């Protein structure tokens with residue numbers, strides 16, 4: 005296949021960026037999207053040009069670093085997958101492909117397609133943990149958890165923190181991420197101790213990082229590579245309302 | 256009182272204010288429509304309704320103050336949240352494709368602003384009667400004549416219809432969205448929640464549009 009790539013190039017966080025166009029011939033439909041970019045970079049290096057910087061690590065959809073917006077959709081046109089799992093068979097010969105970094109105040113651009121997503125880490129540090137008792141190892145299954153609840157918690161826990169929800173949201177809201185992280189803990193008995201404090205702290209960190217707020221367009225759910233449900237956002241709202249207005253926690 | 260001020264200053268707290276005030280405003284729209292539809296029962300009925308409202312002036316003012324507070328809170332939080340949101344995404348994508356977001360959900364601020372302008376005109380038109388000084392001489396309760404004189408003018412009638420439709424676009428997303436904001440999301444009821452916004456706004460639109468259109472087309476004389 006022959007492709008025309010239009011890629012956002014930006015030297016560093018302080019420079020202005022712009023789109024550069026590249027022509028790539030002989031792209032195989034069996035290549036993954038990142039392999040296609042590798043080939044572009046080899047070509048650029050052989051021409052003594054600066055390769056395109058993009059994040060990647062596992063290349064199997066679990067680390068969540070391969071963030072880019074492809075033709076206007078976070079992680080590209082194939083639903084429920086990360087960019088590294090996207091293959092060139094999703095495109096046609098002669099296609100124009102626009103590749104842009106995540107756009108959000110809370111995710112500043114480091115270089116080209118690489119953004120700094122440590123705002124997510126700070127939201128987790130603010131409350132995304134549980135207390136554990138010291139002492140002997142508890143028996144496995146000592147704490148019963150009903151299967152449907154365990155399933156909901158597990159579904160929320162599949163979030164890989166890639167930031168596609170923020171990238172796709174017109175408000176750069178992080179509420180799908182925060183909703184999933186709050187839910188995975190608060191659904192389980194182990195997460196009860198900090199339940200109220202957790203949601204208050206994580207939401208206030210989310211606000212101070214400069215994320216927007218949810219207007220329920222549900223674009224986040226549509227692009228999430230792990231298909232996390234917006235019911236987690238409703239749970240976040242519910243727990244926040246309960247924790248601020250109706251709990252005994254000092255807040 | 257940090258337990259009051261903190262949630263109110265948070266993004267979720269503001270959204271909760273939006274949803275509660277939005278819901279109460281929808282309640283007003285239903286009540287307002289049920290009164291207005293009396294125009295179909297004839298001149299006497301609607302004018303008597305207008306007079307009766309004024310006969311209970313203290314109660315009317317109580318409701319009006321409630322309404323003003325709701326509107327101010329709704330607009331205040333709306334502006335605050337919208338500013339927060341545009342600060343959060345200052346740079347737009349060159350290519351952007353919506354996968355799931357509805358038209359109404361993407362233009363809430365815009366439809367809201369049009370509604371605000373409409374409310375201002377509506378009050379100046381029929382409550383304060385600034386726009387039509389001739390109405391002052393009709394006496395206090397001749398709602399019927401005011402409506403007939405106003406909506407036999409095609410520009411005014413069509414203008415009203417366009418504003419009502421934009422308000423209903425606002426509500427087709429808003430009414431479904433407020434459930435999610437209040438944390439109500441359950442797979443048994445999600446189908447219902449998703450349809451209630453479009454369904455309720457269609458019903459309200461039919462009701463509100465029927466009045467100017469019937470007068471314009473001469474069904475009410």
Ligand code: HEM
Nearest residue numbers: 219273274277280281333363364367368371429432433436
């Ligand atoms: C009769 C008048 C109005 C009614 C009945 C109404 C109703 C609603 C409802 C039910 C919501 C949904 C709240 C939620 O998502 O939880 C909403 C959201 C909103 N409204 Fe209104 N509204 C009215 C007027 C206005 C006006 C005058 C403005 C602006 C000046 C406005 C701006 C907004 C904004 C910005 C949102 C948030 C959008 C979003 O969450 O996506 N509204 N409104």
Ligand code: FES
Nearest residue numbers: 063067068070088
């Ligand atoms: S590279 Fe790890 S998820 Fe794509």
